[in-house]
Amino acid sequence: MAAWTEKWFPDAYIFALAGVVIIAVAALAIGASPQSIADSFGNGFWDLTAFTLQMAMVVLTGYVVATSPPVAKLINRLALIPATARTAVSFVALMSMSVSFLNWGLSLIFGGLLARAIARRKDLTVDYRALGAAAFMGLGAVWALGLSSSAAQLQATAASLPPALLKITGILDFGTTIFTWQSLLTLAILMALTTVIAHFSAPQGGAIRTAEDLGVDLDDEPSESAPRSRPGEWLEYSMILPILAGILTLGWLVSQFLTKPFLTVVSSLNGYLLVFLILGLVLHGTPRKFLQAVTKAVPATAGILVQFPLYAAMAAILTKATGHGGMTISAHLAEFFSDIGGGGAFAVVIALYTAVLGLLVPSGGGKWLVEAPYVMQSATDVQMNLGWTVQIYNIAEALPNLINPFFMLPLLAVLRLRARDLVGFTFLQFLFHLPVVLLLVWLLGMTFQFVPPVMPAGQ
Structure with missing residues (x-):
């Protein structure tokens, strides 16, 4: 499966381009005019500019924090905890998922550095492939159930929601999505399942392939910064400004918690990114070291920057290009899902649809903006709780990551x-996760009641 994927899967950007074409053809099929399709494409292309930057910053801030000296020291200490090869693999999986609850970008880098630190141990022989796959479990298993969930963050931030979607869903803070007991229970079950699978699937004996076997250099010593050569550079090498910026950020955060509800503060994507960005600056110590880390992090954001405008264009065509009877593609899809009815069947079909679409659109936030208009309208029509509908999406959203290597x-x-x-290791996780996810979204969905959308003031 791994070899087939690498040979036949094109770059994720091709999927995004193909998605725009497919949706444009579908709009033609329902009777939309070429002009309305072209207008929707061009007018909607930059609708997600703010959200695009926010998602890029999730990756960047996670990378910067994970590579800071204090976190690097913590990783090296954690690497000494596992006593056997199998516990080392399951330990990496558990740590990766735990960190992912805070920030999925941080989880990727933290997990990778932890895997490398364990692989450097001379007293332990561990399969490096299994360690690497375990490091991916934060994103591959539970990332969308954490605080950096793109869909949950988007639904909690009125300014980031397209107007058409805001009219359907209103504002859904984390109290209705991430922090429901049903979501937290799902998180705990999936973390336990993933850890057990990682433990027992770790190769033993002669099946082990170490980093040395794979030709991987494990030297992670940071490069030394060039010494200060001009008087004008002294602030670049000083901790004064990072400390002052940290104090300002801490003061702002305290003020937010004193003056606003807790869930409103933790649901704020802009506030979340501010704290992580300044935390990275403080942890690196000086502006020069911080900017070096940022430079290394920027390439990891390239896919987000060039793909999200295409997702915005898809969403615009779906919701604005009208065909026969004045109906959009979004309206037709909403009718289809509404016909399924409420309850378990709706939850299971939405979860399966989300997983399949994730193979073509490997982006939690971008895909939500494509999928949400008709899925949330259908949920309203069948009286499915809107917060749980977001979580159905979030639970199923991680499944395609176990197959599609884009976010790896x-x-x-x-x-x-x-x-x-x-x-090969992540696909094994997928085989176990799929039936468990479908069972959970069905059973737990029956514990919710429908709550009408809450519109922001002035809407």
Whole structure:
């Protein structure tokens, strides 16, 4: 499966381009005029500019924090905890998923560096492929159930929601999505399942392939900064400004918690990114070291920057290009899902649809903006709780990551491996996760009641 994926899967950008074409053809099929399709494409192309930057910053801030000296020291200490090869693999999986609850970008880099630190141990022989796959489990299993969930963050931030979607869903803070007991229970079950699978699937004996066997250099010593050569550079090498910026950020954060509801503060994507960015600055110590880390992090954001405008264009065509009877593609899809009815059947079909679409659109936030208008309208029509509908999406959203290697790219750069080295292990996780996910969204969905959308003031 891994070899087939690497050979036949094109770059994720091709999927995004193909998605625009497919949706444009579908709009023609329902009777939309070429002009309305072209207008929707061009007018909607930059609708997600703010959200695009926010998602790029999730990756960048996670990378910067994970590569800071204090976190690097913590990783080296954690690497000494596992006593056996199998516990080392399951330990990496558990740590990766735990960190992912805070930030999926941080989880990728943290997990990769932890895997490398364990692989450097002379007293332990561990399969490096299994360690790498375990490091991916934060993103491959539970990332969308954490605080950096693109869909949950988007639904909690009125300014980032397209107007058409805001009218359907209103504002859904984390109290209705991430922090429901049903979501937290799902998180705990999936973390336990993933850890057990990682433990028992770790190769033993002669089946082990170490980093040395794979030709991977494990030297992670940071490069030394060039010494200060001009008087004008002294602030670049000083901790004064980072400390002052940290104090300002801490003061702002305290003020937010004193003046606003807790869930409103933690649901704020802009506030979340501010804290992580300044935390990275403080942890690196000086502006010069911080900017060096940022430079290394920027390439990992390239896919987001060039793909999200295409997702915005898709969403615009779906919701604005009208065909026969004045209906959009979004309206037709909403009718289809509404016909399924409420309850378990709706939850299971939405979860399966989300997983399949994720193979073509490997982006949690971008895909939500494509999928949400008709899925959330259908949920309203069948009286499915809107917060749980977001979580159905979030639970199922991770499944295609276990097959499609797009989001492995930052981790692979850290591990210095190829996708085919990991996908054999992640596909095994997928085979176990799929039935469990479908069962959970069905059973737990029956514990919710429908709550009408809450519109922001002035809407």
